[in-house]
Amino acid sequence: MTAKFKTDSEKGLSVEYRPLELEEEIRRFWEENHVQQRLMEAKGKSNKGLLGYVEGPPTLNGVPHVGHARGRVMKDLRYRWKTMQGYYLPFWGGWDCQGLPVELEVERQLGVKNKRELLDRVGEEHFIQECKKAIMKYQKAWVETDQRLGIFMDHSRAYWTYLDSYIEREWHYLKHAWDQGLLEEGHYVVAYCPGCQTSLSNAEVGYEGTYQLVEDPSLYFKFKIAGRPNEYFLVWTTMPFTLVTDTMLAVRPEAEYARVRVGDEVWILARQRVEPVMKELGIEKCTVIATVIGKSLENTKYEYPFMDIVPKQGELEKSHSSVHRVVCEDFVDVETATGVVHLSPGNGEEDFFAAQKRGVPIFAPFDDEVKFTGEGGKFCGVFARDTDSMVIEELRTRRLLVEAKPVKHEYPTCWRSHHKLVWLARKEYFLRTDKINGKVLEAAEKVAYFYEETRNRFISFLKEGKPWCISRERVWGTPLPVWKCRECGTKSIVASKKELLERAIEKPRGEFELHKPWVDRITFKCQKCGGTMHREDFVLDTWHNSGASPYARFADEEFSKYVPADFLTEAVDQTRGWANSLLLEHVILTGKSEAPYRAFLFQGLVNDANGRKMSKSLGNVIEANKLLEKYSADIFRFHSLRKCSPIDFISFDPNELGRRTYQILSTLYHLNRFFLQNAEFDNFNPKRQTLQWARRGKQLRNPDLWLLSKLQETIDNYAAKLETCEFNLAVAVLEDFVIESLSRLYVPMVRKELWTDDPETLGRRLAVYATLWYALRTMALLFNPVTPYLSEALHQKVYRKLDPELPESANFESWPKADKKLRNKTLEEDFETLFKCVSLSYSARQNAGLKRRWPLEKLVVIAPEKVCAALKSVEELFLELANVKAAEYATGKVPQQATSKGWMSASEGDVQIFLKVHRDERLLGAGLMRDLARRVQALRKELGYVPTDVLEAVYISELDEESIRLLEPHLLQMKELVRAKTVHLQGNRLQKGMEWHESQLDEKKVWIAISSGAAKQSL
């Protein structure tokens, strides 16, 4: 060790576990000693393998909340664990900087209502500067969260998706798509947000929470059949505005339709819907006069009702023989509504396909704000959804309205702005991922997802295999690198800045970057006709931007080294997001059926304490930095991993952080404190007093051997659960070892041995320290990926204190491996038996009202031979734990003596324990002594004595004569138990000027005073 890396280890462990203070100190230690950087450098130079990693970039449109924190903890867990195993991971950050979410956040900050206002008032250039400012602000908050959480991600090597260098490489994906004929322009029905004024991808429409309960008109109306007086098709819709773009009616070919007499009219609707629809409309009198098969209605002409106010419809009718006629389509549902569907190919996907396959023209008279254009006739200039009521009125005046009332139903809204989406046929650019769906699925099948549910969800989403609409009519995004000739329509794609500048007719002067508006000013000369080529005015879907990261964030050489990534993990809402776009783009780029990741763990989201989704509108979002100002990062990390499986949704209650998790970490802390105090007192030297040394000296006893064996099991189980991403179960394994094996079982078995300074037994004490040293240090290392602060603190303040030659940071240590030679399953089984029988003896005691610390004379075990043999093999320990002087064993029937008065029994399965509960004077005295000793011990602690301090004298007063007489024979033992040179028993408080402490002993009061004198050693 060099003095340079001298740590705060002199500071020791404070009496209380105060994680916030500790973490502050360790954070400083890491920073001052550049631990994070040195760790990565060291692994870069020497490792046992590379594990690729690509950061799923947080979108910089807000500050991180507790859900993000949970995800980052899982990433860091993996990094620390794999690094300790000797692997090198490029655990470098990345930031998602562009796209609609950032634009909307900046619009909000600028107080802009829509895109038009944005362009008029702010302008593209200024807007882009504002976007950059915004992401820088949020990036700071994210880095702060990582620092608080102790995330060892290298942000100095983070990628930024808005930089030219990144965008160029993103273009590379499109070039590959273009070359394979997978990038196409086309008309297509897309979900369009009138608020954001851009289309959304199919994946975006399916986001969780986008379907909301909204109110729409529920409209029943009639289309008159041409040439048949008083005969109508009955139709239902919740989108009246689509009557403006209506061009066909559809029925299900094989279904039965009824002609129903209603008053003096005849209505046609699906036979099975007659009763429910009439009931809903409140029509009591109606008669089915005939039924026909759907197919027979094909080609029936109906009178389009708004010919006079939408003149374009007349032109359409003349242009194609199917317009305003009935067509047969299998997608028509006869289980709901009337079973007669009107088709608006400009506003619906199925309608669009029905028109396309018949060559019917697509009528979509909308502008960017989804207002009707001039072709919308009377509705020109009105936002589509605002014409709903106008349409209803028009139907009413034409006597075609049957009923209109409000209805609440689930309807998709924009995931960003919450506007109701409108389906529109628009000119867009598509990645024809439907053409490579086979390869995509094959690639996805090879990935490990750890949990079936999340795997199935992802695969079934991918099976939809729809084309990916990647064009967005926005500003702050990667520009679509397609230029089109104004004269002949020839298109050309560029894939680098260099190529762009070479081909530019006029080179840009001054500032230039690969963003609007600069890139729009570049024009090319058409190779074909000599005309001018202009860029197609789109930016890319932000998911294309982040999905390009495996190639775009690395250099070529790195890409071949680190991709496919070994393991990625993101929240489950990335199923349709990043996990999807990564996969699609990688298959396009490589042409192979290969995902850019070998494993993908989808994490559940974080809900509030009541299980409600966290949202701005509910005001229940917990910001990570605010939370971590008040609560320990280690405790948050442990809790968020321990509470449920990584794929489950957590109901997060900050109040829980102070409870169980604190106790567990505090127990580990105090076990180390206990160890350190004792070990230092006896000058334990971990380099000399090793386990091998203890074994050679035959100083290891059964409790030590049992603990060492359990520890090997713990190491294996923990690693196995980490490998299968069952983090909650992995952490439970650690918890169990600390709380049960170490704290509840092992330490009580050896504590008494440490409670002396007899030089004769020093060897034995050192053997216990050797055992504890190994077990505690191993635990601290296993805990490191979960609670890095506590592990580092213990490493500095306990282990390096005793062995300054240890690595400078816990993170530089190697991952513990289970030592098979230390595993002893027979001993573990014997101990299982032992603990079971001890606990039976406790039940018997409890039934007799006897405290555990009161020694008893005898117990008898009636059990199968195997149980008796196991107990005999650890008899010394059995007697000590059960606190009896002797044990007898029998396999057969109950001995005579045990059935008499003065005995108590307890049993479980085939094991029965009989306890002699009668106590003579000697045992009564010993019990009383133990009671008093315990009170003195509590007082010692209260007064701040450490276990190794030896007291000059202890005075116990206000005892009656009987008690004093009973206690006399046990004084020697008591002195040992309370670590005092002398113990004085007295009837009255004789010593003046002493500080007497009142203590309750069952019904009686006693008074205790301590004279510390010169302690043997104060710590």
Ligand SMILES: [Zn+2]
């Ligand atoms: Zn929107």
Ligand SMILES: [Zn+2]
């Ligand atoms: Zn041309």
